[in-house]
Amino acid sequence: MDVLSSKQESGWRNKRGEASLSDVHRSINISASGSRWRRLAAFAGPGYLVAVGYMDPGNWATSLAGGSKFGYALLAVALLSNLMAIVLQSLCARLAIASGRDLAQACRDAFPKWVSIPLWALAEIAIIATDIAEVIGTAIGLNLIFGIPLELGVLITALDVFIILYLQKMGFRWVEAFIITLLGVIAVCFAIQIFLADPQWGGVIRGFFPTTEIVTNPEMLYLALGILGATVMPHNLYLHSGIVQTRNYGHTLPEKKEALTFATIDSTVALCFALLINASILILAAAAFNSTGRTEVAELGEAHSLLAPLLGLAIAPTLFGIALLCCGLNSTVTATLAGQIVMEGFLKMKLQPWIRRLITRGIAIIPAAFVTIWYGDAGTAELLILTQVVLSLQLSFAVFPLVMFTASKAKMGELVAPIWLSGIAWLIAVVIAGLNVKLLVDFVSG
Template identity: 60%
Template sequence: MGIAIEKPDQDPTGWKKNSSMPSLPEVHHSMKVPKKAGFFRKLLAFVGPGYLVAVGYMDPGNWATDLAGGSQFGYTLLSVILISNLMAILLQALAGRLGIVTGRDLAQACRDHYSKPVSFGLWILCELAIAACDLAEVIGAAIALQLLFGIPLIYGVILTSLDVLLVLLLQKKGFRYIEAMVISLIVVIMVCFIMELIFSRPEFAAVAAGFIPRAEIVTNPAMLYIALGILGATVMPHNLYLHSSIVQTRKIEPTIQAKKEAIKFSTIDSTVALMLALFVNAAILILSAAAFHSAGKEVAEIQDAYHLLGPMLGTGAASILFAVALLASGQNSTLTGTLAGQIVMEGFLNIRLTPWLRRLITRLIAIVPAVIVIGMYGESGATDLLILSQVILSLQLSFAVIPLVTFTSDRKKMGELVTPKWMAILSWFVAIVIAGLNVYLLYSTFFGK
């Protein structure tokens, strides 16, 4: 059953080119929003996209930095997780605004604004970032399968690639099914960490104090390096492309008032979902601090954390819950990463491929390097690959953030719904901070701490 393709309804004068097809055409405007309904019923209609975005903020790529930060410095770096999350909330609100107002996702907006060579270069960088992100997610899920069931890492990587079939199956039934699957896995992750926090018995006064920024984070080079790692790994570039697309699954009226309302509900959705991501990231660091820092053990490897949690907390359930949460996190992230790959390829290149072929290409870009490296170098190679993936993500981030802030601050492109001045100033400040921190992180990675 075909879905009617609707062209963007905004005044195109601010764009050099017009997108010829909507983002994710098979689900574009496929979900109705009630016109005459109360606040909560309307909000419920918009709930979903924020949770697909949130999984990128709790993916396995974040776990290593959170574990290292907690085991080395206790609760001190909780403030860095909080600040990173506030930055993410702001940027995701911009991504949702761009999609709702312009009818374009971020990839289409770049293609319609920049020259072909610039657009092509941004596409290559974005594909590298998605592949890097996929590597972290696929390897994380494979590690969880190995810890839980003893499945060799290389077979676990191949198994996680089957999410391509799952996305296709769920999307055929309707986009709501994908959202329901993702939200269910988030609930699994949260339940696991609530149990972990009960087992670990953290000092709540010290936890509360950890959310207050301290000068030593900047003055202590080792602490600063991990703090930058947390910041660099938190805001994922592919999430900005993803969010600007999936907000368009809701069918709203092409009026200023309807779009204002959609922006409001979309922002509430993503903000609440990202607060849940804050809980998960903070819980990983708190767990690490309570279990390892208090015992004087430094832990950065996911496998080490799994093996040590049971003995140190006095219950084998702690290790099992940790691995189950990791598996849910990895699988959730690969689902959304696959969708992001489709959005980016279609948006930048304006090509039409059948959904299964698009997703197969996207998945192979991540799976092939992981299989080759694990096959040649074993598990140590997988760890090195995880580190490399975070460096690539750091390099790409500004190439997504700066166009996003530029477009949403442009009155010609956004009309009456341009980003408010205070929000635009804050967004540019965040963009500059992220760019500066990531340059420093890259320098530190290649030339030493």
């Protein structure tokens, strides 16, 4: 346990309990005698697990819909969302390193039960929404590559628990290696597809500059919020604040400051990589579909079948399916870890990873299977986009506590966020809340 000043601990209602993910807590040593680059390399990993959440199957649906309908216009939203994510994930690392708590534990130790229990429930809803997207995405990936029916694919996704168990048994570095390898496969697949699609690069550059239409057009705003929900994801805030603590970075203030610097570099670089993938999905949709007049493509299966005739190469849809399947497998690992952190942090309830996984996956499979059987591809596409909007609506309930904690000198001690950083974070929190209010008003008014 870190040696914290009694003054800093007095900033919390409850004393700190057991460490987050105790079986892997501080399991990765940071060599004090090694070079600075070697210590930085030891911190590389958690950021890429976080980056997975920024390119999960739900993201594909919203980006495909946005790119096919509005061309490159929503690239500005992807960029803005990514900048928000970089700020918020840096605050997660700051919270973990300064207080020794993940976000779930911090909420439990800072708020009374009548506040923390609803926050726990909302976090679980966000994880279930994430899981639904993963179930559908993985099932579609299996269908596109191996021809497995969607209904059967949804059930097969329950078996991914064995991947989780095997990787966690081997050690946390193996989990990170698995994630980074699949991210590399995804990047190669999209690089080839973008080359084949030959987008209008002038339009791509203009797309990164926002327009007022994004806010004034309800349909564009709905998709923009879907992209926001798919990019800045609630469960990622809990996840990052937990897995940063797998590094054994020491207990002194200088060691913690260095750890914060390295953890922030790790997450920032990883999220820049995630932006490339995010933007690639949208650019591919805009170049392949919007430019040919196909403005209603939102289904992953439909996108897959259209890529070959539009790009003129049979390998294009196969690459699309491989990348989608890799995304689903990656998201499976990170959602499981986030679920453990949320349940242990809020409730102090420890479950075996495979039990926790089967519970959340079982809850996710029910609506996914129902929609797949009764509504087919069209229904799964709509459900995917809906899950991302649900995540966007849940986001404020994780962001506001995070910003509050990291801005508090009583809770953070010497590692309290600078005023300028807290100011930016508060602005991000207010913008997210404001956009969500507008979405609800537009939804109610029809």
